[in-house]
Amino acid sequence: MMPSAQRASHDAHVLIVGGGGTGGALAHDLALRGVRVTLVERGEFTSGTTGRHHGLLHSGARYAVNDHESAVECIEENRILRAIAPGSFEENDGLFVAIDDEDMAYLPGFLEGCESSGIPAEQLTPQQALRLEPMLNPNLKAAVRVPDATMDAMRMPLRFFATAKRNGASLLNHLEVTGLLIHDDVVSGAAVHDHVTGRDAEIHADLTVNATGPWSEQVATMAGVDVPIRPSPGVLLALRGRMCNMVINHLHASGDGDIVVPQRALSIVGTSSWVVEDPDDLGVPDDHVARMVTEGSKLIPAVATATHRAAWSAARPLIGSRGDADSGRELSRTFKTIDHAAEGGAEGFVTITGGKGTTLRGMAEVCADVVCRKLGVDEPCRTRETVLLPHVAYFAA
Amino acid sequence: MVTLDPAPGGANEAEDPTAGTADGAITRDFRVFRFARDGGPSRFDTFEAEVEPTSTVLDALRWIKVHRDPSLAIRHSCFHASCGTCGVRVNGREGLACVTRLADLEHGRVTVEPMANFPVVADLVVDMTSFSERFPPAHPMDRASEFPRSADLPSGVDEYERFEDCIECGLCLSACPVSATDDSYVGPAALAYAQRMLEEPRGSDIGAILDWADGDNAAWRCHAAFECTEACPSNVRPAQRIMHLRRALTSRRGGGS
Amino acid sequence: MSRPPADDLDDIQAARDARGPVLRKSPGPTAWFDIRKRSTGHWAFSLNRITSLGLVFYLYLHLAVLSMLLGGKDSWNGFLDIATQPLFLGFDVLLIFGLLFHGLNGLRVALVGSGVAPDHQKALFWSFMVFGAILLLGAALHIAGSG
Numbered sequence A: 001m002m003p004s005a006q007r008a009s010h011d012a013h014v015l016i017v018g019g020g021g022t023g024g025a026l027a028h029d030l031a032l033r034g035v036r037v038t039l040v041e042r043g044e045f046t047s048g049t050t051g052r053h054h055g056l057l058h059s060g061a062r063y064a065v066n067d068h069e070s071a072v073e074c075i076e077e078n079r080i081l082r083a084i085a086p087g088s089f090e091e092n093d094g095l096f097v098a099i100d101d102e103d104m105a106y107l108p109g110f111l112e113g114c115e116s117s118g119i120p121a122e123q124l125t126p127q128q129a130l131r132l133e134p135m136l137n138p139n140l141k142a143a144v145r146v147p148d149a150t151m152d153a154m155r156m157p158l159r160f161f162a163t164a165k166r167n168g169a170s171l172l173n174h175l176e177v178t179g180l181l182i183h184d185d186v187v188s189g190a191a192v193h194d195h196v197t198g199r200d201a202e203i204h205a206d207l208t209v210n211a212t213g214p215w216s217e218q219v220a221t222m223a224g225v226d227v228p229i230r231p232s233p234g235v236l237l238a239l240r241g242r243m244c245n246m247v248i249n250h251l252h253a254s255g256d257g258d259i260v261v262p263q264r265a266l267s268i269v270g271t272s273s274w275v276v277e278d279p280d281d282l283g284v285p286d287d288h289v290a291r292m293v294t295e296g297s298k299l300i301p302a303v304a305t306a307t308h309r310a311a312w313s314a315a316r317p318l319i320g321s322r323g324d325a326d327s328g329r330e331l332s333r334t335f336k337t338i339d340h341a342a343e344g345g346a347e348g349f350v351t352i353t354g355g356k357g358t359t360l361r362g363m364a365e366v367c368a369d370v371v372c373r374k375l376g377v378d379e380p381c382r383t384r385e386t387v388l389l390p391h392v393a394y395f396a397a
Numbered sequence B: 001m002v003t004l005d006p007a008p009g010g011a012n013e014a015e016d017p018t019a020g021t022a023d024g025a026i027t028r029d030f031r032v033f034r035f036a037r038d039g040g041p042s043r044f045d046t047f048e049a050e051v052e053p054t055s056t057v058l059d060a061l062r063w064i065k066v067h068r069d070p071s072l073a074i075r076h077s078c079f080h081a082s083c084g085t086c087g088v089r090v091n092g093r094e095g096l097a098c099v100t101r102l103a104d105l106e107h108g109r110v111t112v113e114p115m116a117n118f119p120v121v122a123d124l125v126v127d128m129t130s131f132s133e134r135f136p137p138a139h140p141m142d143r144a145s146e147f148p149r150s151a152d153l154p155s156g157v158d159e160y161e162r163f164e165d166c167i168e169c170g171l172c173l174s175a176c177p178v179s180a181t182d183d184s185y186v187g188p189a190a191l192a193y194a195q196r197m198l199e200e201p202r203g204s205d206i207g208a209i210l211d212w213a214d215g216d217n218a219a220w221r222c223h224a225a226f227e228c229t230e231a232c233p234s235n236v237r238p239a240q241r242i243m244h245l246r247r248a249l250t251s252r253r254g255g256g257s
Numbered sequence C: 001m002s003r004p005p006a007d008d009l010d011d012i013q014a015a016r017d018a019r020g021p022v023l024r025k026s027p028g029p030t031a032w033f034d035i036r037k038r039s040t041g042h043w044a045f046s047l048n049r050i051t052s053l054g055l056v057f058y059l060y061l062h063l064a065v066l067s068m069l070l071g072g073k074d075s076w077n078g079f080l081d082i083a084t085q086p087l088f089l090g091f092d093v094l095l096i097f098g099l100l101f102h103g104l105n106g107l108r109v110a111l112v113g114s115g116v117a118p119d120h121q122k123a124l125f126w127s128f129m130v131f132g133a134i135l136l137l138g139a140a141l142h143i144a145g146s147g
Helices: A021-032 A068-084 A101-117 A126-132 A155-166 A213-222 A286-299 A301-305 A357-375 A391-395 B057-067 B171-175 B177-181 B188-199 B206-213 B227-231 B238-253 C007-019 C028-033 C040-083 C086-113 C118-146
Strands: A013-017 A036-041 A094-098 A122-124 A142-146 A149-151 A170-173 A175-183 A186-194 A200-204 A207-210 A229-240 A247-250 A259-263 A266-270 A308-319 A335-339 A349-354 B026-034 B043-051 B087-090 B093-096 B110-114 B119-122 B142-144 B161-163
Touching: A013 A021, A013 A186, A021 A036, A021 A155, A021 A349, A021 A357, A036 A175, A068 A101, A068 A149, A068 A357, A094 A101, A094 A126, A101 A142, A122 A126, A126 A142, A149 A259, A155 A170, A155 A357, A155 A391, A170 C007, A175 A200, A175 A213, A186 A207, A186 C007, A200 C007, A207 A213, A207 A357, A213 A229, A213 A308, A213 A349, A229 A286, A247 A286, A266 A286, A286 A301, A286 A308, A308 A349, A335 A357, A349 A357, B026 B057, B043 B057, B057 B110, B087 B171, B093 B171, B093 B227, B171 B188, B171 B227, B177 C028, B188 B206, B188 B227, B188 B238, B206 B238, B227 B238, B227 C040, B238 C086, B238 C118, C028 C040, C040 C086, C040 C118, C086 C118
Parallel strands: A013 A036, A013 A207, A036 A170, A094 A247, A207 A349, B026 B110
Antiparallel strands: A094 A142, A122 A142, A175 A186, A186 A200, A229 A266, A229 A308, A247 A259, A259 A266, A335 A349, B026 B043, B087 B093, B087 B110, B142 B161
């Protein structure tokens, strides 16, 4: 833990555009490496996609069959986050529940996938599962216990912001990037508009990072480069009543409404998927909401009659395939750090995108490595072992 | 590769299911508090927003921000009454914008103002710094889960846990007439949290918390208006908890532990 | 890479600090009496304050009236003529309302405030008010009958 008012030990200044979990984790990582960081967010931190998800801390089991890399990433980050953010998770584990014969056919491959990905998985009898979670569908055929957990989708990432701020990062919300400062294909910062004072200003930086999630393409366009991001929203439904303590997943190849996540005294059923052009205009289709109820009640029958507290949409940054035109820092297909200079695009501009709530720290590590390499900063990542400040520290004057 | 959850194999991946759904859209008038940019007095702006029958106040505010006035400053994050960032006053009454349904409001123009008793940063955005400083020395987010009743626990799990009901939204402070009178009163949320610590100590120093609650600006300044409990969106029942806290303080003074 | 100037960042922060976050003019004690959109507990709270002001005013009024005794029998009898007028008797009923409300609600606040039945504060309020209304009606009839 560094003393407060830590001065950056390197001259370089990094501007992060986007105050979601990724931006916050990146600010934290860079601040620990002594890099001077400014993060700007047009609204409230985590108001984009990060705060809206159901709060699942992935065990990775969902990807055990089809995406080994994602699965391994998830379980590793799952363990790290529990260690660096203690007290921010409902650590009750999760169940993958088989309802019909098709689900049962999926089971062996699932167990195998978990094993080869290093995800602890324990098969339970229906009776055992019902004793753990009395509100499950009594006709379930099998259940597998995995180390899922629940997080507060806003407060857990806020700990990264709190720690970064304590370590000298400048975090400015309600400050919107209106354009990038770019000359001769070199990005040197951003033009911003302050929603608090109504004034315009410029922020100069040696490197600008685009961490805007589903808005990545809009920001990349300002630099004259392309990122293959399409906003892909999904519907989530919050029901009154806590119907489970463990995260309940449907044991099958992924589909709509196949997860129920407890959040305080609510139960969140998710999710669905479609593609839009504008991440600011998502909509909440009624038939998707109805599908959440139908599918969710297969897992927990009480879903069918529970009162609706809220129905909303959140946009994932969906990475389209675009060949091999990425720099060598691409860790996996799950998220991408794109060094635009490496492909003949703008210098001084990097995009970090993709990923999921669970992998925010890991994404930030990869991106911070790229950033530091470009800036000639030779510092290791310290975020795996640095325990984060509590979220309330963010508000401390 | 996809992110929050993998995309399903379903046929709707390419289609936008919201395209062309203009039926059901209606307009509604909103009168929104604006805090001056130029150091001048605050004002109210009127907007006509296009909303759906199931829209919430937050949906309308975001529509206004996207389609009418991008300079409108608002706070939000989770959209499901869990993060506590979107607290506002709608038609004079405290509520979370994300779960305040327009259909539940009386007909006519909807007035939206920031929470009372908080410093205003811009428009509907308030400064939560002093709110977070009021809490007692220890206030962990984790607590024991009291439902549903399970016969067993997974091996390695000592008890099912969940987060505290309090989402630190500040609506209770906004509704409290004592807080309106005097900013030094610690307020309902902080006191409710202290009482929760008594109920479930979680290793904290109960004596220190009771000392804190016995202070000049704490449990004894409540005047039983009960507006905090009315305003709370998360069933914390702060007023009742303050009364229970007083009982604990009284019995402590009387020689009980 | 030379380090670009960071002037604008300081400007942004300075501009924000210059305007502060602003506490809107605090309503102060007027918030006590603003019952718009408020609920049972707040009405009881507001009315408790109004009746307390009324009762304090009445106390001084009562002392002032009693001081008429210093003026002898005639002065006092003159007062009694006024005191038996219907309008004055009407004020008496209002006074009894104030006493009953303040006393009974005060009892409720004392109970609830000591941790006795705080979950039933609304039920306590209404049952006390019903009881008080019965007493008030009895008093009013008695006063009307004696006039």
